[in-house]
Every structure is written in structure tokens, then in C-alpha cells.
Amino acid sequence: MVKIYNTLTRTKEEFKPIEEGKVRMYVCGPTVYNYIHIGNARPMIVFDTVRRYFLYKGYQVNYVSNFTDVDDKIIKESIEEGKSAQEVAEFYIAECKKDMEAMNIMPATKNPRATEEIGGMIDMIQTLIDKGDAYVVSDGTVYYKTRSFQGYGKLSHKNIDDLEGGHRDIKVTGDEKQDPLDFVLWKPKKEGEPSWPSPWCDGRPGWHIECSVMSKRYLGDTIDIHAGGEDLIFPHHENEIAQSEAANGVPFAHYWMHNGFLNIDNRKMSKSLGNFLLVREILKRYNADVLRFFMLSAQYRSPLNYSEDLMESAKSGLERIRTAGDRLKDLIAKATQMEMTEEEDELLDTTKEYVNEFEEAMDDDFNTADAIAAIFDLVKFANTKLDEESSGGILMAVFEKIEKLMGVLGLEFTVDRDEIDPQIQELIDKRQQARKEKNFALADQIRDELLSQGIELLDTREGVKWKRV
Numbered sequence: 001m002v003k004i005y006n007t008l009t010r011t012k013e014e015f016k017p018i019e020e021g022k023v024r025m026y027v028c029g030p031t032v033y034n035y036i037h038i039g040n041a042r043p044m045i046v047f048d049t050v051r052r053y054f055l056y057k058g059y060q061v062n063y064v065s066n067f068t069d070v071d072d073k074i075i076k077e078s079i080e081e082g083k084s085a086q087e088v089a090e091f092y093i094a095e096c097k098k099d100m101e102a103m104n105i106m107p108a109t110k111n112p113r114a115t116e117e118i119g120g121m122i123d124m125i126q127t128l129i130d131k132g133d134a135y136v137v138s139d140g141t142v143y144y145k146t147r148s149f150q151g152y153g154k155l156s157h158k159n160i161d162d163l164e165g166g167h168r169d170i171k172v173t174g175d176e177k178q179d180p181l182d183f184v185l186w187k188p189k190k191e192g193e194p195s196w197p198s199p200w201c202d203g204r205p206g207w208h209i210e211c212s213v214m215s216k217r218y219l220g221d222t223i224d225i226h227a228g229g230e231d232l233i234f235p236h237h238e239n240e241i242a243q244s245e246a247a248n249g250v251p252f253a254h255y256w257m258h259n260g261f262l263n264i265d266n267r268k269m270s271k272s273l274g275n276f277l278l279v280r281e282i283l284k285r286y287n288a289d290v291l292r293f294f295m296l297s298a299q300y301r302s303p304l305n306y307s308e309d310l311m312e313s314a315k316s317g318l319e320r321i322r323t324a325g326d327r328l329k330d331l332i333a334k335a336t337q338m339e340m341t342e343e344e345d346e347l348l349d350t351t352k353e354y355v356n357e358f359e360e361a362m363d364d365d366f367n368t369a370d371a372i373a374a375i376f377d378l379v380k381f382a383n384t385k386l387d388e389e390s391s392g393g394i395l396m397a398v399f400e401k402i403e404k405l406m407g408v409l410g411l412e413f414t415v416d417r418d419e420i421d422p423q424i425q426e427l428i429d430k431r432q433q434a435r436k437e438k439n440f441a442l443a444d445q446i447r448d449e450l451l452s453q454g455i456e457l458l459d460t461r462e463g464v465k466w467k468r469v
């Protein structure tokens with residue numbers, strides 16, 4: 001039984017799908033005006049893992065995640081780059097997909113783009129106007145009438161009157177907005193900006209309406225899970241609820257999941273603060289699976305502080321698991337006896353406990369930190385209980401168990417060892433350079449450094465070769 005911490009009720013609740021055996025899930029995706037940073041990568045990795053665990057449990061998952069490809073920040077970037085907003089968005093969507101593939105994020109069932117869903121947005125806005133939940137002002141701006149929605153504040157647990165108190169100063173003279181709390185559904189175009197015709201004016205949609213519409217179109221009026229980073233709870237998700245529930249007349253999402261922030265030096269990592277690290281910068285130093293393993297080393301709701309130390313420990317943790325995988329493969333290749341003995345049968349039975357440990361951790365609001373601990377227990381079992389005497393049968397069974405659980409985390413149990421870590425390659429290149437410059441002291445120092453990391457260099461006539469020792 002999967003339990004999910006629901007931001008709406010602030011409790012862990014048993015997951016009950018709308019449709020037996022199926023999960024309808026929407027994850028708010030990035031605004032594409034730059035390469036993604038590792039903070040953006042956190043929701044991608046954790047909700048991909050949520051999806052993989054549901055698949056492991058036998059569910060079918062309809063996973064929808066959007067690209068916000070029309071937005072002030074994209075327009076600003078397009079002016080700076082001297083390109084159209086569409087070109088900027090296209091470019092960063094393609095780059096984002098490359099990063100996602102590297103991080104082994106399963107492609108979404110559907111990645112809708114806001115600019116391709118304008119018709120649906122106009123329809124929903126019209127419905128809201130017709131129902132009296134939205135209004136048009138003289139320049140063609142359409143506002144949502146926040147106070148007309150009874151449940152406003154239910155997700156963020158805010159009291160609507162406190163909100164107004166805090167926002168009163170926003171109202172500017174000449175603004176026809178009826179209440180400072182009202183937010184934009186449609187806004188008139190400015191010169192040089194992308195725009196679409198609508199019954200109210202040529203213009204473009206507000207950010208919140210995009211997700212309400214894309215979720216409805218691809219998943220239906222009521223969905224199981226709506227997810228994103230915790231910064232989206234207010235106002236983005238609160239506004240999505242107001243729009244969708246007012247327009248559709250049914251609950252929008254049963255479970256609201258929010259990941260904690262990825263911090264750097266204990267401050268939120270964000271584009272606006274300028275303290276972000278791009279995924280592709282990290283990938284020059286670490287393999288993408290190290291980043292993934294690092295992200296999953298914490299429960300998704302806890303804040304996670306990025307540091308080199310934690311990345312290094314993620315790297316060595318992953319290496320420990322993979323060394324066990326290589327050893328098992330090696331033992332399987334050498335095994336003379338395939339069939340398991342009776343004792344082995346019993347021994348194998350004891351590993352069920354670790355699989356249970358893994359499942360209990362994941363059932364408990366996707367506690368990947370504890371799930372990883374269960375994998376380490378299995379690794380320890382493999383390292384201490386299996387050896388040259390073991391049958392191929394038990395070796396293979398244990399190998400497959402670990403492989404399957406690693407797969408839930410989106411990680412390979414064993415990797416092609418011909419592929420070398422970017423940091424190691426950098427050292428090898430540095431040593432070559434040192435040799436060329438006849439700086440043999442440095443070259444030897446690097447050779448020793450590599451050896452301490454388990455890489456032995458062999459200088460052959462065809463050039464430098466390496467092997468793991």
C-alpha cells in the first residue's frame with residue numbers, strides 16, 4: 001500500500017487511484033529560457049522515481065509534464081539573444097530533453113507545450129467568464145475573481161483575508177482589477193511579443209491557466225497526482241485549483257506532492273539568485289547517475305544541500321554497489337553448478353527481508369533514502385554470503401533482485417566498464433600533457449592518484465591504456 005504525503009491535507013494518505021491499476025499524474029515542467037539547473041533536476045528525478053515505483057507495483061502511469069514556452073522571461077531572453085521567443089523555447093526544450101535523457105528520466109507519456117494549447121485555454125477562460133468567476137477589463141485583460149472561489153487557500157493553508165492584507169499595496173491607480181487578489185488569465189500583447197487572437201484581445205495566457213488546461217486535456221477533469229517543487233504551492237497550484245475546480249465543477253487533483261528545495265550553501269538554488277549550477281556543468285565532472293543517486297539519497301520532501309562532499313560520497317556509494325555487481329557477474333560466468341542447493345534456497349529466502357525493507361521505504365511516501373539502505377543490505381549479503389562455491393542459480397537470483405530495485409531508482413546495477421568517469425579521463429589527459437612537457441614528477445603524481453582511485457595506467461606502444469584494479 002503506497003502512502004503519499006498530501007500537501008492538501010498535510011497528512012500521509014493511502015493512495016487510492018481513480019481508476020483501478022492506473023495513475024494519472026501531472027508534473028509542472030520548466031520554463032524554457034535557459035539550460036536547466038540541478039534544482040530543476042530534483043523534481044524531474046524524484047517524480048520519475050515515483051512513476052517507476054508505481055510501474056514496479058504494476059500500475060499503468062499516464063505521466064504528463066509540460067514545457068512553459070511562452071513567458072516574460074523567454075521574451076526577455078529572446079530580445080537579448082536577438083531570436084524569436086519560439087526559437088529560444090525550441091532550443092532550450094531540445095537541450096532540456098538531452099539533460100533529462102542523460103539523467104535517465106523516462107520520456108513523459110506527453111510533454112504538452114503551452115503555445116500548442118492556446119485553444120483549450122481560451123475555452124476554459126470563456127467558461128470561467130460565463131460562470132461569473134472571471135471578468136474582462138477595458139484593455140482586454142481577463143482576471144480570475146479569486147474571492148468567488150470558496151476553497152481559495154486550501155492547498156497552501158492560507159487564509160484569504162490575510163492574503164489580501166499582505167497584497168493591498170499592489171493595487172495601482174487606473175488598474176481595473178477589482179481585487180488585489182485577482183490574477184491574470186489572459187493579457188494583451190505588447191509590441192514584438194508572441195500573441196494569439198482571442199475574444200478579448202490579441203494576447204497571451206497567464207501562467208497558471210496553462211497547467212489547468214493541459215492537465216484537463218491529457219488526463220481528465222480529476223487526476224490522481226499533481227506535483228512540482230514546493231515553491232509552486234502558492235500561488236501557482238492554488239490558482240490552478242481555483243481555475244480548474246471553478247471551470248470543471250469537480251475536484252482537480254486528489255494528491256498534491258511537492259519536493260523540497262535543492263540548496264547550495266544552505267540557500268535556495270535559483271536562476272534569479274544567480275547561485276545555480278547547470279546540469280550540464282555537473283555532467284562534466286560526474287556521470288549523470290551520480291547526480292541521480294545523490295538526489296535520491298534524501299527523502300524528496302526534505303531540503304537537500306548540494307556539496308562536493310555529498311557528490312563524492314554518492315559516487316563512492318554507487319561504486320560500492322557496482323563493484324558488487326561486477327563481482328556477481330564474474331562469479332556467474334565462472335559458476336560450475338547452476339542448480340541451487342537446499343541451503344541456498346533457504347539462504348535466498350532471507351533476502352526477501354531486504355526487498356520488503358525496500359518496498360516499505362518506498363510505500364512510506366517514497367523514502368528513497370531508506371530504500372537505498374535496503375539495497376546496501378542486499379549488497380552486503382551478496383558480498384558476504386556468496387562466493388566461488390555458490391551456484392549460478394543463487395548468484396543470478398540475487399543479481400536480478402538488486403538490478404530490479406536499482407531500476408526502480410532509475411539506476412543501472414552494472415555499467416559498461418569501458419566507459420570512464422569524466423574526472424578520471426581528465427586526470428589521464430592531464431598526465432599525458434605533463435609527460436609531453438617532460439614534467440615527470442607531476443605525471444607520476446597523477447599516476448599514483450589514479451591508482452589510489454583504482455585505475456592503473458599502462459603505457460603501451462599504441463598509447464596509454466587503463467584498467468581497474
Ligand code: AMP
Binds near residue numbers: 040043
Ligand atoms: P521553473 O522553471 O522555475 O518553473 O522550475 C521548474 C521546476 O523546478 C518547478 O517544479 C520548481 O519548483 C522546480 N525547482 C526550481 N528550483 C528548484 C530548487 N532549487 N530545488 C528544487 N526544485 C526546484
Ligand code: ZN
Binds near residue numbers: 028029211236
Ligand atoms: Zn504548473
